[in-house]
Amino acid sequence: MKTEQHPKGWNEIKTNDSWAIFKIMGEFVSGFEKMSTVGPCISIFGSARTKPEDPYYKLAERVAHKIVDAGFGVITGGGPGIMEAGNKGAHLAGGTSIGLNIELPFEQHDNPYIDHNKSLDFDYFFVRKLMFVKYSQGFVVLPGGFGTLDELFESITLIQTGKIERFPVILVGKEYWEGLFDWIKSTMLAKNGTISPKDLDLINIVDTEDEVVDVLNKFYNESNFSLNF
DSSP: OOOOOOOTTHHHHHHHHHHHHHHHHHHHHHHHHHHTTSOSEEEEEOOTTOOTTSHHHHHHHHHHHHHHHTTOEEEEOSSSTHHHHHHHHHHHTTOOEEEEEEOOTTOOOOOTTSOTTOEEEESOHHHHHHHHHHTOSOEEEOSOOHHHHHHHHHHHHHHHTTSSOOOOEEEEOHHHHHHHHHHIIIIIIIITOOSOGGGGGGOEEESSHHHHHHHHHHHHHHTTOOSOO
């Protein structure tokens, strides 16, 4: 009988995978315990590379301030750039300011505008993304890179497939986002039929902080959603 051969170190890999389950469970438990008490929040996404003098940084700060004025807290990825601007705007407005940080090779650190005891650190992207989806009443997405697109499209996919209840997904910055949206309409929808026309309604594209709040208010007024839960 032929003995099955495995690459060198295969058993060690399997053992490490088994022990990783406990670390993953620990991240879930810690995240659920902290996030279950935060109240209604909107997540703000965008590039970690955006500098404080950039117009989009300043816009993200104003957006966060308006979101707090509308009765929500703010959740970000906890790092620099647009994330820092979102936490800063929420902090200056006197609202809840949460950071969900991720351990990365280039050593991302918490920005200074996160509320005390409302910073969580994650090793696993999928655990972190679950916290964003589970504890957010909306996603506000400013210009960003691959990570921002990942979070954007995952949220749209979960809503589209009915895995989560629908919430507003708002892209801020028409100049940045309209090329992507045009491609979705012309290539995915019109040319290849890989999405349905109604899927376009899952995305809102705006330019200002007032428009962000208008979309949020319209959605939750029409759905009879109460912030007092």
